[in-house]
Amino acid sequence: MNKIEIGKIIKVRRKFLKITQKDLAEIVGLSLRNFVDIENGKANPTLDALQKITEALGLEITVKVD
Amino acid sequence: MNKIEIGKIIKVRRKFLKITQKDLAEIVGLSLRNFVDIENGKANPTLDALQKITEALGLEITVKVD
DNA sequence: TTTAATTATGCAATAAAATGCACATTTTAT
DNA sequence: ATAAAATGTGCATTTTATTGCATAATTAAA
Numbered sequence: 001m002n003k004i005e006i007g008k009i010i011k012v013r014r015k016f017l018k019i020t021q022k023d024l025a026e027i028v029g030l031s032l033r034n035f036v037d038i039e040n041g042k043a044n045p046t047l048d049a050l051q052k053i054t055e056a057l058g059l060e061i062t063v064k065v066d
Numbered sequence: 067m068n069k070i071e072i073g074k075i076i077k078v079r080r081k082f083l084k085i086t087q088k089d090l091a092e093i094v095g096l097s098l099r100n101f102v103d104i105e106n107g108k109a110n111p112t113l114d115a116l117q118k119i120t121e122a123l124g125l126e127i128t129v130k131v132d
Numbered sequence: 133t134t135t136a137a138t139t140a141t142g143c144a145a146t147a148a149a150a151t152g153c154a155c156a157t158t159t160t161a162t
Numbered sequence: 163a164t165a166a167a168a169t170g171t172g173c174a175t176t177t178t179a180t181t182g183c184a185t186a187a188t189t190a191a192a
Contacts, residue, residue: 001128003113009129031151036170046110047069060132062067063075066124097181102140
C-alpha cells in the first residue's frame with residue numbers, strides 16, 4: 001500500500017462517516033492544508049499524523065509479513 | 067499498532083534475515099542514526115521511510131477498518 | 133576474558149514536513 | 163442558475179525530522 005492508496009482509504013472512510021476535511025483536520029490537530037495533501041497522496045506524512053487520522057476514523061495501521 | 071510495535075516488528079524481521087542495522091540503513095538510504103531510532107520507537111518516521119524499510123524486509127504496510 | 137562488531141545516545145547543522153493565508157476550483161444546497 | 167460550502171493549490175514561514183559525527187554501551191567472536 002503506497003501513500004496514494006492510503007490517502008484514498010482515508011478519504012473514502014471520512015466521507016462514509018460524513019465529516020468534512022476541515023472538521024477532521026481540527027479533530028486530529030493537523031492543518032487543513034496538510035490533511036488535504038495527505039488524502040491526495042501529495043504529502044509524506046509522519047507516522048504520528050497517520051496514527052491520529054486513522055484512530056479518529058476507526059482505521060488501523062498494521063505492518064505484517066508480505 | 068503504535069510506533070513502538072512497528073519498530074519491534076522491523077527489528078525482529080531484520081534479525082530474522084541476519085542483516086545489521088548499518089547495512090539495512092545503507093540499503094534503504096537512511097542514516098544509521100535515524101534507522102536505530104525508528105526500530106526503537108524513538109523517531110516519528112515519514113511514510114516514505116517506513117515504506118522503504120518494509121519493502122526491503124518483505125513487510126507490508128496496510129490501513130484497514132478496525 | 134579481551135577484542136571486534138554491533139547497537140545506542142547527545143548534540144549541532146541541515147533537509148524536509150507542517151503551517152497559515154489568500155485565492156481558485158469543484159461540489160452541494162437552495 | 164446562483165449562493166454557499168467544501169475541496170484543492172502556490173508560496174513564505176515555522177516547526178520538526180534527518181543527518182553526521184563522536185562516543186558510550188551492549189553483544190558476539192576469537
